[in-house]
Amino acid sequence: MGNSDTKLNFRKAVIQLTTKTQPVEAQDEAFWDQFWTDSVTSVQDVFALVPAAEIRALREESPSNLATLCYKAVEKLVMAAESSCATAKEQQTVLNCVRLLTRILPYIFEDADWRGFFWSTLPGQAGENDSLNDEDGGSMPLAQSLLNALSDLLFCPDFTVAPNKKAGPETHEDLQSIDSCEYIWESGVGFAHSPAQYPHHDQNRSEILKLLLTCFSETMYQPPGDPLPNQWLTYFASSENRHALPLFTSLLNIVCAYDPIGYGMPYNHLLFSDYREPTVEVALQLLIVVLDHDNGQSAISVDGTTTGTAMDQGAEITREVLAPQEGSQGEPQNLFVNYLSRIHREEDFHFILKGITNLLNNPLIQTYLPNSCKKINFHQEILVLFWKLCEFNKKFLFYVLKSSDVLDVIAPILYHLNDSRQDQSRVGLMHIGVFILLLLSGERNFGVRLNKPYTVRVPMDIPVFTGTHADFLIIVFHKIITTGHQRLQPLFDCLLTIIVNVSPYLKSLSMVASTKLLHLLEAFSTPWFLFSNPSNHHLVFFLLEVFNNIIQYQFDGNANLVYTIIRKRNVFHQLANLPTDRASIEKAVSRKRKGSEASQRSVPNSPTVADPPSMEGSFPAKEAQPGTLKATLAEMPGKGWWWELS
Template sequence: MGNISDPCLLPHHPQPVETTDDAFWDQFWADTATTVQDVFALVPAAEIRAVREESPSNLATLCYKAVEKLVQGAESGCPSEKERQIVLNCTRLLTRILPYIFEDEDWRGFFWSTVPGAGDEGNDDGARPLAESLLLAVSDLLFCPDFTVQSHKRAEEDMQSIDSCEYIWEAGVGFAQTPPLDYIHDLNRTELLKLLLTCFSDAMYLPPSAQNNILNRWVVFFSSTHNRHALPLFTSLLNVVCAYDPVGYGIPYNYLMFSDYREVLVEHAVQILIVTLEHETLNTFPNRHQTHSTEDNLFVNYLSRIHREEDFIFILKGLARLMTNPLIQTYLPNSTKKIQFHQELLVLFWKLCDFNKKFLFFVLKSSDVLDVLVPILFYLNDARADQSCMGLIHIGVFILLLLSGERNFGVRLNKTYSVRVPMDIPVFTGTHADLLIMIFHKIITGGHQHLKPLFDCLLTIIVNVSPYLKSLSMVAANKLLHLLEAFSTNWFLFSASQNHHLVFFLLEVFNNIIQYQFDGNCNLVYTLIRKRNIFHQLANLTSDPVTIHKSAVTVAIDKLTEKAQVSEDGTMVCLQHNTHSPQMTADQNTHTLQPQTAGDQHKHSLQSADTNTSGIAGASDTLSLPVLSWKSKLPLQTIMRLLQVLVPQVEKICIDKGLTDESEILKFLQHGTLVGLLPVPHPILIRKYQANAGTAMWFRTYMWGVIYLRNVDPPIWYDTNVRLFEIQRI
């Protein structure tokens, strides 16, 4: 490797070197003292590009010879240390070179061409494209005894007849035995997985497009029946991820004293999993030209067929343990290892729920779903104001939207929230539903301006679970009313044509709770009574163009921040007023929700608003007509009837008993009833997540963006011409 800059490969010496010149080519992988970091340092990007442009035949031969060495290693089983080192050096060299092959349009198909003369020696694989030979060799090497797995026999094992299902890396799904840990095997597996990930990254060099349904050929072949190791590879990757415990025995600061090679392996394993499971989403939409189905992708097929309850328990416990890891608090600061690959875990959890409905129903069958909910809410709250974390918030919200489409999720939210996680929220006594509402309130009122297109999504989740919420706390009830108060102001309602949707969502939440969970929700009923002016103002909302224009110009536009903080006992504590103007523009891609009821189905799209607050005045005339249409549809009947019945009763009891303490009013409301007084209950409307081409493209872009940023040692794709997303260097 020290001779990587041989004159024959430099741009000013473009002479082709013969393929048969083994003495020359062997110098690239014969050195035994290299690491992957050495390879990246010794092979600079400028040199690779120069060789690609001025000595293309030499670069092609280098790739071919490196793949040939991997194939030879896979066939022989790497019995000697020298052969293992050659395999590792070739792996590192290809990991370094491949991104520069992909970034050039003329080279992208190189690995999918056959090598002239490769089959002259009677090798049946001679007609194989180089990419297929590479993928099959790497798959074989991932189950090579004494190199990546523990040998079961004393005699040398034949790589061609080996049953790799006996060499699955970790106990768990489909495998009961726990192989002994060997950090050398973990290191070698990691090197090979890096190369696989680099092969799959071909997708990063294609521009984003919702209509781009071109399948990743690398992933298609790797996850097909052509790969005889597909099943043991899938189970090995999944089991390694779900069995990993970063805390171990819990010895403080153990991660500072000992290297954890398993963590790096786990991180690459979860990245390989989400990439191999991603391509299938492109085939779930109509008008596709490919004939691939779920069965073609064995990874998707195996994932969808997991059904044993003990496997579900193993997967859910493992993912929940890893997701919760960053939330762990200890008396000694920073004494416990904190993993950094939680975004990849969220994508994997999404894929599990999306492809395996039995797993989704198992997750929602018990309160274990809350072990996933709490860390997701923690991530959402922690990232809400960070523009670089918008993708994390989107994937978290999508997961909660998917879960909220099932009745059991709303039921599970009624469990008391007792585990205290470090979040900047008011202290409260309540349920997980209260926690969800408070976090969503913070995202809406204190999140980044680019999150505005997610407001519909956040409120849709609350609407979906609202018919099952048995007892909201006073804090959560006040948060919901504060949102309604903010969204029903004239300046907000008239600043964009879709903003009234948010008011409709919140009114639907209140109607659901009143109609289906009135008993036990005295805190919300009391808050509705106390804030009854909001509903009267909505009922009397003007649609006069002059008034709309006047309100848009003269009303002071306050940022959506609380004017008062509600303490646990319900009392109001005034806070300093914030007068920053909100941003009413949005530039995020939008996603479609499919509401589903027994008798009615209609589509509701989350659309981004291109309207700026500066254009409110000019648009007031055109807004007045739509206002007339939706104002008459405001679902206020149930709430107004509740106020009509209860407000006089509450006023009377306050006067008769001279009450000044709201606890007495709450007791009165707690024992009250509206049976026979409310309108006929409306059917429960659940809006379920529906995938589309836009969300599929978003998932792919987000996933590869995360993988790009996570792989910095070595920086596999740094300074290459990535086209799937834009890279901003700080």
């Protein structure tokens, strides 16, 4: 009953605010306290009780009231951070303010006239509250006050972290004086101590991180090509944020240390609530958003060649080595990228790589009991983080390549590529997966590792084979090229380039993989396909280079490929005798197009040869969901035409 009364009171306060025609004074504390003093149970309640239409109406009809509401909410957060958020009432006020701002901010960003609101001083508010002023006595923009307060609250003892001292009103630690490096959320990179974990701390962290992610989403509401930088991210990742280092290590460690399986008890995720997973997911999203932010600097060292200890265990993280460097133009640097590029201890690399591989392989776990293991759904974010690690820290890339664990990254990437090939809404996942494989394939160790036998039997709709990881890679790439949607055609060059890069090191291809390679050559070398696009011949060049490399460097162990080449020698004969006169070319292209249009109307994108049986328990790739974007690239010959070979 009390909960219903609380929601009713909150709803009444929202109605009063949206229906008032006159501005409400900021000093009217009794009115404004209605929005955060009552205990609204969850962020879902706030979203339900504050409709989008009413927020837009408030923005258009009573802008001063909306501005005052945001100002008062930020003021409450700043005051809570200054008082160390010691009481339960203050903590509930903080949560309500965070939820309210999370709801309101997107509607401020969507209006171009309001985007600069948080980076300006409200008329009549300057100087009224010392907590919102900077050290020089000037008025600090609301955005800076908000980011400073949220960063402080993420390391608030008894609220988001466990206290290091005995709890109590007299011993409560001051947020302004504590060393937040002693309160890193999880052991791992730069921190050896394992802090106590409490579910309510994870829930509070998650709420604050979601508000930060909402603040950083301002770029989504700007028109394409807008050169304006994201000031939220620039300030958050700069040296102005005194918590940048502990925030970076906390976000990275909590992601890499997360184990969704736990002790392995079947169906444990149905019996017990996992409060850590939502926090890990939003922490991962926030981390990759900050790492992706470009301040415009060009002098950040990302080669991982710095000397000295990058991160020591415990709270003694060496700020001298990790201190920000001045950019060539004096612009603020992204400290998160700076810190990431300076990790170089092997034990840190092992911790990061193990955490990433555990999470990537989670969807591939097979058990006798159906659905007995918890499955995560943020594998795409994990791949983006792995890409950023390889991009900004070359020492980590070399560590991955020399480690046998690199195959634990390859298998889930190929699994997700195969599973997403027909879903246009997951084209971004396809791109990031292919780019990671392209980056790794440039190193010799990657090609050598692919010779390890493939023993993981994950149900996939690919032909059954017995071979190596190289066979697995080639078979999946063939499936993507022959049965993927048209928006993947720009990736064909990348897919074949990966095979070219690793081909000199492939000791023994299976008959299935050899047949797939010759099948691609047979399809790409037809006259009508070669002449239908000026760049199509590149695909044939790549395949010929693959055959040349394998025959030159690994002839002895590749009898299957040599036999398949001999059996399909007519393909090479036809390629050597391509017509070169204009009339023959136009005749071949027009005849094939007319025949293909008729066949596509009956059975689109279907090869004339039957595919081998797929793995037991596999499911077809998911097709695009209704409402996904259609291909906007220039049309190429339909894939169904490639199988009608003359």
